Structures are given as C-alpha cells and as structure tokens.
Amino acid sequence: MNNPHPAGLKDLVARQIPRRYRAEWLFEKAGLGALVVGLGFLAFFFYTLVMNGYTAFWQSRIALDVPLTAAVIDPDGTRDVDLIGQANYQGLLRDALRTRFPEVTARGELRSLFALLSPGASFELRDRVLTDPSVIGSAVEFWAVADDDVDMLIKGHSSRDVPESDRRLSDQQLAWIDALQADGAVEKRFNRAFFTSGDSRDPELAGIWSATVGSFFMLLVTLVLSFPLGVATAIYLEEFAARSRWTDLIEVNINNLAAVPSIVFGLLGLALFINLFGMPRSAPLVGGLVLSLMTLPVIIIASRAALTAVPPSIREAALGVGASKMQMVLHHVLPLAMPGMLTGAIIGMARALGESAPLLMIGMVAFIVDTPQSPVDPATALPVQVYLWADSPERAFVERTSAAILVLLVFLLLMNAVAVILRKRFEQRF
Amino acid sequence: MEVAKTKAPIIPGSGQQEEIKAASNEPSLRSVEINLTYKTVGDFAVDQAIMAARDVNVFYGDNHAIQHVNLDIARNEVIALIGPSGCGKSTFLRCLNRMNDTIESARVTGEITLDGEDIYQRQMDVVMLRARVGIVFQKPNPFPKSIYDNVAYGPRIHGLARDRAALDDIVHTSLRRAGLWDEVKDRLEMPGTGLSGGQQQRLCIARTIAVSPEVILMDEPCSALDPIATARIEDLIDELKQNYAIAIVTHSMQQAARVSQRTAYFHLGKLIEIGTTDVIFTNPSHKLTEDYITGRFG
Incomplete structure (x- = not known):
C-alpha cells in the first residue's frame, strides 16, 4: 500500500x-x-x-415656622375632622412665608414668593394636623414641599447664569432662596411622594403608585388568564393531539402570533373588548386581556419546549406500569416541565409589564391621579407613565421619567430573578 | 424441521406455506429478501400459553417492520428473542403490551391474546393490559422521585393497597424480590435517580413487579449495565420465572443461553426459528440462525 x-x-x-x-x-x-x-x-x-x-428620589423642602392658629383651623374647638380638613392651610403657609420675609408686601411680589412652595404643601400640612390634632394652637416647624422650579435650581438642573427672562425663577426669587439656604431652611429630603402618590400636573407631587397598582392589576389578569390557558394548550398540542396538518397549521400560527407587533393586539382589544363587548375604557381588566393575548403565544411556546425536554423514557416508564395518559402527564411530565413553564411565563409576564403600545389603544394612556381600587377602575401602567412623563415639558419630569424607568427595571429584574430561582429550585435531573 | 400445522391457525395469504428460499450457499445478510414468504422453523405454539401472537404484522408508515409472526409465550418460562439489530424483536415485544400505541405511525395487524382475550380489541383497556403485562426498558428509567415512590407508583394508581401498611408491604416485598432491598432499605426516601445503573434497573424491575403482572417484558434490560450488574439481573430473572412469564429481548447470545428456556430468532422482521434454547444454540435448523449463533453476522 x-x-x-x-x-x-x-x-x-x-x-x-x-x-x-x-x-x-x-x-x-x-x-x-x-x-x-x-x-x-x-x-x-x-x-x-x-x-x-x-435625584428624583430626593425632593427639596423649605422649613417654615407655621403658626397653627386655632382660630383658622378649628374656630369652635370641636375637633371635628371634616371641619379641620376644610381649613385654609394654604393661608397659614402663606402667613408663615410673609412672616419670614416681612419686607415683601406688593401683590405681585407676594405671588412670586408664594410660588416658591408647591401647591401640594398645604395638603401635607393638613394631613399632619389631621394625624395629630393636638398641635393646633401651637407653632410648628414644617418642611413644605418646594415648587419644582425651586427643586431644579437646588439640584443644579437649571442654571442661574442665563438672563432673567429665560429663567423660570426671577432674580428676586433667587434672592429669597439664597436667604432661605443661608438659614439652613432648604433641604433635600427623601421623596416619599414619588412612591406613594399618583400622577400630577406638578412634578414635585407626581408619583408612580397609581401606575404601579395599574400594572399590578393588569399583570394579575394576564397571569390568571394566560398561564393556565397556555399550559393547557401546550399540553394538549404536545401530549394529546395527533400530529396532523391541522396541528402543524396551529403551530405555525402560534409562532407567528408571538411575533405580531403588540400594537396590533391593542387594536384587537379595542375592537373586541371595548367596542364589541362594551368593557370599560382605561381599565386594567382590558389591558390584562390584551396582554394575555400577547403573552399566550410566548407561554405556549415555552411550555411546549419544556414538555419536549422531558425525556420520553419517563413517559414510557409511566405508561409501562399502566398509567393512563392523563396520569402520565399530571404525575410525571408536568412536574418535570413546570420549572421551564414557569420561567417562560415569568419572562412573558416581564415582557407584558414593559409593554406600552397596546395600552395606548385601549385608553390606558389617560392622566390618572387616583389609585385604582379594582381591575375595572381607570388606571395607567408603569411604561405608559414613563411615556406620559417623557412627553411633559417641565424640567422636573426628566428626572422622574428616568426614576420611573429605574423602578420598572427593578421590577423586571426581580421577575427575572424569580424565574432563575424557580428554575434552580425545581430543576430535577433525569 | 417440524412445523406445528395443527396448532397454528390458518394464516391468510397463499404464499405463507411456501418454504423460505434463503439459499444455504449465500452467506450474506442481504440474501433474504423482505418480500420472501417464509414459514417459521420450529414449533411456535405451546400448551400452557399465557400469551399467543398469531399473524402479527407491524407497519411503521410504509415500513413492514414485523411480518406474519406467530409466537406463544408459556407460563413460568423465559423466552429470549434474539436477532441482529433492526430485526424487529423489540418491536414485537412492545406489541405485547401495546407500547407501540404511543408511536403514531405504528400500525399493528393480526391477533395477540392474553389468557385468550385479544389485547387489540376495543374492550381491552390498555391501562389494564399494561398492569397485567409489565415492561422493563433498555435504559433504566426510574422516575425522578424517591425509591419508595418509584415502586409504590404502580400500586397507587391501580389502587392495589388499601392503606399505607399494605403499600409498605408491597414496596418492601417488591424491592426484596428485585434483590435491591439490602442496598436501599435505609434510604427509601432518596431519589431513585441517584442509584447506580444496575441498581436503577433493579429498581425498575421492582417497580414492574410491584403491580404483580402476569407477564414481564424485558427489552435488553442489561445492555447498559456492567457484567456484575448483568449477572445480578440474570439471577433475578431466573427467580422471577417461578411466578411470571418473561419475554426478554437480548443482544447477548450468552445471556439468552443462560436465562431462557426457549429462544426465538428474528431476522428482518420475520420469526425465522423458534425452539428450546438448547436446540437453538447447539443444533439450529435454519442457516440464518446458525450464521447468527456462530457469530458470522449480527
């Protein structure tokens, strides 16, 4: 060779x-x-x-010595909650400001002085008095929420160096703020309102709570609907249906649906759920239904992949000892496929949480101040809130937009972490 | 060559009765054409048959995988099914408890009876059938559950134990009879998948006998095991035949010779020869059987 x-x-x-x-x-x-x-x-x-x-997680506040005059708050001394609630707290705050700057007397000047405080400051003062009525009659130090223009100046987001006509704050207002700062009466404090309140026209009062609750209701509806439906569909297609041209057609369609732009689902939801079925507009229920339509294909595909990953030998073993098909699925296949299914569901949910386009179609893009109490109350969602704030002209909404995105990202991270933990926890080697 | 004409039912198809044409001077495997009509050499029928297959054909789509097979399985015997790869012995075995039902393209014709009942009849419940005809697979496939739950699964789903004590009893007995008890008695709650390969296979056998089937089918139960584990399983098969009829598919002729009383030789979907193991291994009648036994192919 x-x-x-x-x-x-x-x-x-x-x-x-x-x-x-x-x-x-x-x-x-x-x-x-x-x-x-x-x-x-x-x-x-x-x-x-x-x-x-x-910076959105901190909010500038101005310290004022507010005399809680009993004559203004509770003239008759009844301590009636309704009466106390209706008192003129704004007047009290303004009195405090006037006391602090006695030289300001002109009407126009006074208006710009009062503009240093947020319109929401008086509500906070009222709440404080309502929680502890014993303070009535005394003078308290109150940290009033500053107006967003003041807040931006303190945080250095707006410049003092531009001409006065281009500034939101006049030279006079700057001087007052400097005077307050020199007294140590201006401080940045943790912005609790950002997490506890709803949307507002005033950036310093706007928060993500109502959007978060709206998102929560929506995801709840989505999970309750799409997970059982998706898993059941996957089990039927994978374990029971005989392969035929029909199942192939269904499979192709499911894969296609997973790639359909989400706004199309929004239009479908608008036509079907709102126009045809007459469901309420802007409701998390409808949002959840639309997101279910969108998430279902993802869950079906993930669940089918999880079922396919279960080795056939397990199925044979179950059938071999005389298990029925349903017993085989419920006792052996499903427990093994569950981590994969849960992972798929959570990833689908995370996608749904980040979705805004279909919600615009069904009216969840509204200006909602109140926190929704149920899935049929008008609500908005976190990504839509981001969209709304990004559209607002006030400088203070820029930081709030980013902060809302950060919160949304934290939620997404949490959900993905749960998916990873579930997978690690329930993963069984076979 | 002896043919049991009296016991075999009439097989449809005129070509059935002709002699196989495999010429003795053609040593190649290819010399036997699929379409050749043939007649099994040897007596496929027995007096005490618990299962009887008559004119069984299996098709995978257009592929005629099993052709006109007649075979009886006697009570308390071990019958070995041998033959080269792809000859259909596993397919035939899986017909006996309808495991082929799970393969969509598979189609079975002919008649297989268990205690005289046709198992492919409508009235035969496949769950019931598989409880009566258990199966042990080639690769050990314990459930990813505890050892106890593995063995208890069959009795549980069939409602064989009235209470926990009865179930314990079934599990312990089955593990003892599978020769696994001494090794696992202290760790019944450990996962079955954590055992060694040989132990896993014995666990699978325990799982099968926990249901007390009438017939046990074994599909190359030792092919994934080392010689020591294999020897244990073979001992076990020897003991089990006192209570069960066992059909075992094997690639090891030594194993067939060691454990079986009768041996059936399959070739390209046909049952070529059937007889007592002694005769098949010492004095095979058919050229193909002889070639396979003597190691000329396979």
Missing part, C-alpha cells in the same frame, strides 16, 4: 495548526468583542438612567 500523504501526515497537519489556532483566536476575540460592545451599551444605558434619575 503506498502512502497517501507523500509529504508525511505529520507535516501536513503541522502546516494546518497555526491557521487553526489563529481562526480559533479570532473567533474567541470576536465573541468577546460582541460581549464588550453589548455590555458597553448596557452600561451607558444604566449610567444615563441613574445619573438622570437618582
């Missing part, structure tokens, strides 16, 4: 080796490069969000 490699096998292979290593090196570096680019974008994204948004 003559040698098929006249040059010698060793030489031939040796000639290839450097090229092989070079190709391998290139491949590895290309992958690393892609990763670095991706991480770079992510880092930039987080950096801008955090830098824009972190």
Whole structure:
C-alpha cells in the first residue's frame, strides 16, 4: 500500500495548526468583542438612567415656622375632622412665608414668593394636623414641599447664569432662596411622594403608585388568564393531539402570533373588548386581556419546549406500569416541565409589564391621579407613565421619567430573578 | 424441521406455506429478501400459553417492520428473542403490551391474546393490559422521585393497597424480590435517580413487579449495565420465572443461553426459528440462525 500523504501526515497537519489556532483566536476575540460592545451599551444605558434619575428620589423642602392658629383651623374647638380638613392651610403657609420675609408686601411680589412652595404643601400640612390634632394652637416647624422650579435650581438642573427672562425663577426669587439656604431652611429630603402618590400636573407631587397598582392589576389578569390557558394548550398540542396538518397549521400560527407587533393586539382589544363587548375604557381588566393575548403565544411556546425536554423514557416508564395518559402527564411530565413553564411565563409576564403600545389603544394612556381600587377602575401602567412623563415639558419630569424607568427595571429584574430561582429550585435531573 | 400445522391457525395469504428460499450457499445478510414468504422453523405454539401472537404484522408508515409472526409465550418460562439489530424483536415485544400505541405511525395487524382475550380489541383497556403485562426498558428509567415512590407508583394508581401498611408491604416485598432491598432499605426516601445503573434497573424491575403482572417484558434490560450488574439481573430473572412469564429481548447470545428456556430468532422482521434454547444454540435448523449463533453476522 503506498502512502497517501507523500509529504508525511505529520507535516501536513503541522502546516494546518497555526491557521487553526489563529481562526480559533479570532473567533474567541470576536465573541468577546460582541460581549464588550453589548455590555458597553448596557452600561451607558444604566449610567444615563441613574445619573438622570437618582435625584428624583430626593425632593427639596423649605422649613417654615407655621403658626397653627386655632382660630383658622378649628374656630369652635370641636375637633371635628371634616371641619379641620376644610381649613385654609394654604393661608397659614402663606402667613408663615410673609412672616419670614416681612419686607415683601406688593401683590405681585407676594405671588412670586408664594410660588416658591408647591401647591401640594398645604395638603401635607393638613394631613399632619389631621394625624395629630393636638398641635393646633401651637407653632410648628414644617418642611413644605418646594415648587419644582425651586427643586431644579437646588439640584443644579437649571442654571442661574442665563438672563432673567429665560429663567423660570426671577432674580428676586433667587434672592429669597439664597436667604432661605443661608438659614439652613432648604433641604433635600427623601421623596416619599414619588412612591406613594399618583400622577400630577406638578412634578414635585407626581408619583408612580397609581401606575404601579395599574400594572399590578393588569399583570394579575394576564397571569390568571394566560398561564393556565397556555399550559393547557401546550399540553394538549404536545401530549394529546395527533400530529396532523391541522396541528402543524396551529403551530405555525402560534409562532407567528408571538411575533405580531403588540400594537396590533391593542387594536384587537379595542375592537373586541371595548367596542364589541362594551368593557370599560382605561381599565386594567382590558389591558390584562390584551396582554394575555400577547403573552399566550410566548407561554405556549415555552411550555411546549419544556414538555419536549422531558425525556420520553419517563413517559414510557409511566405508561409501562399502566398509567393512563392523563396520569402520565399530571404525575410525571408536568412536574418535570413546570420549572421551564414557569420561567417562560415569568419572562412573558416581564415582557407584558414593559409593554406600552397596546395600552395606548385601549385608553390606558389617560392622566390618572387616583389609585385604582379594582381591575375595572381607570388606571395607567408603569411604561405608559414613563411615556406620559417623557412627553411633559417641565424640567422636573426628566428626572422622574428616568426614576420611573429605574423602578420598572427593578421590577423586571426581580421577575427575572424569580424565574432563575424557580428554575434552580425545581430543576430535577433525569 | 417440524412445523406445528395443527396448532397454528390458518394464516391468510397463499404464499405463507411456501418454504423460505434463503439459499444455504449465500452467506450474506442481504440474501433474504423482505418480500420472501417464509414459514417459521420450529414449533411456535405451546400448551400452557399465557400469551399467543398469531399473524402479527407491524407497519411503521410504509415500513413492514414485523411480518406474519406467530409466537406463544408459556407460563413460568423465559423466552429470549434474539436477532441482529433492526430485526424487529423489540418491536414485537412492545406489541405485547401495546407500547407501540404511543408511536403514531405504528400500525399493528393480526391477533395477540392474553389468557385468550385479544389485547387489540376495543374492550381491552390498555391501562389494564399494561398492569397485567409489565415492561422493563433498555435504559433504566426510574422516575425522578424517591425509591419508595418509584415502586409504590404502580400500586397507587391501580389502587392495589388499601392503606399505607399494605403499600409498605408491597414496596418492601417488591424491592426484596428485585434483590435491591439490602442496598436501599435505609434510604427509601432518596431519589431513585441517584442509584447506580444496575441498581436503577433493579429498581425498575421492582417497580414492574410491584403491580404483580402476569407477564414481564424485558427489552435488553442489561445492555447498559456492567457484567456484575448483568449477572445480578440474570439471577433475578431466573427467580422471577417461578411466578411470571418473561419475554426478554437480548443482544447477548450468552445471556439468552443462560436465562431462557426457549429462544426465538428474528431476522428482518420475520420469526425465522423458534425452539428450546438448547436446540437453538447447539443444533439450529435454519442457516440464518446458525450464521447468527456462530457469530458470522449480527
């Protein structure tokens, strides 16, 4: 037998080796490069969000000595909650400001002095008095919420160096703020209102609570509807239905639906749920239904993948000892597939949480101040709140938009973490 | 060559009665054409048959995987099904408790009876059938549950135990009879998947016998095991035959010779020869059987 490699096998292979290593090196570096680019974008994204948004978690407040005159709050001394609630707290705050700056007397000047405080400050004062009526009659130090223009100045988001006509605050107002700051009467405090209140025209009073509750109701509806339906569909298709042209057609359609733009689902929801079935507009119930339509294909696909991953030997083992098909599925296949299904469901839910386009179609883009009490109350959702604030002209909404995005991201991270934990926890080796 | 004409029912198709044409001077495997009509060499019928297959054909789509097979399984015997890969012995075995039902393209014709009842009849409940005809698979496939739950699963779903004590009793007995008790008695709550391969297979056997089937089918139960584990399983098969009829598919001729009383040789979907194991291994009648036994192919 003559040698098929006249040059010698060793030489031939040796000639290839450097090229092989070079190709391998290139491949590895290309992958690393892609990763670095991706991480770079992510880092930039987080950096801008955090830098824009972190200041929203603090809110400037102005300290005032407010005389809680009994004659104004509770003239008859009845301590009647309704009467106390209706008192003129704004007047009290204004009196306090006037006391602080006695030199201001002109009507126009007074108006710009009062504009340093947020319109919401008086409500906070009222709440304080209502929670502890014993303070009536005494003078208290009250940290009143500053107006958003003041807040922006304190946080350094608006500049003093531009001409007065281009500024939101006049030179006079700047002087008052300086005077207050010199007294130590201006402070940035934790912005609780951002997490506890609903939307507002005044940025310093606007919060994400009502949007969060709206999102929660919506996701609840979505989960309750799409998880059982999706899992049942997947089980039927994977374990019971005989393969035929029909099941193939259904499969293609499900895969297609998963890729349909979400706004189309919004239009469908508008036509079907609101126009045809007459469901309420702006309701998380309808939002949940629409998001269910959108999430179902994702859950079905993930559940089917999870079912396919269960080894056939487990099914055979169950059938072999005489289990019926349903027993096989419920006792053996489903427990093994459940982590995968849950992961798919949570990822689908996370996608639904971040969805805004279909909600615009069904009226969840409204200005909602009240926190929804049920899934049929008008509500908005977190991503829609972001959209609304991003659209608002006030400078103070810029930081709030970023802050709302950060909160949304935290929720998404939490959901994905739960998915990972569930997978690790219930993963069974077979 | 002896043919039991009296016991075999008339097989449809005129070609059935012709002699197989495989010429003795053609050693190649290809020399036997799929379409050749043939007649099994040897007596496929027994007096005390618990299962009887008559003119069984299996089709996977257009593929005629099992052709006109007649075979009886006697009580308290071990029958070995041997033959080269792809000859249909596993397919035939899986027909006996309708595991082929799970394969969509599979179609079975002919008649298989268990205690005289046709198992492919409408009235035969497949769940009941599989309780009566248990199966042990090639790869050990314990459930990812505890050892106890693995064995208790069958009795539980069939309602064989009235209370926990009765169930305990079934589980313990089954594990003892499967020769696994001493190794696992202290860790019944451990997952069955944590056992070694040989132990897992014995666990699967315990799971099968926990239902007290009448017939146990074994599909190459030792092919994934080392010789020591194999020897244990073979001992176990020997003991189990006192109570059960066992049909075992094996690739190891030594194993067939060691554990079985009768041996059936399959070739390309046909049952070529059936006889007592002694005769098949010492004095096979058919050229193909002889070639396979002597190791010329397979």
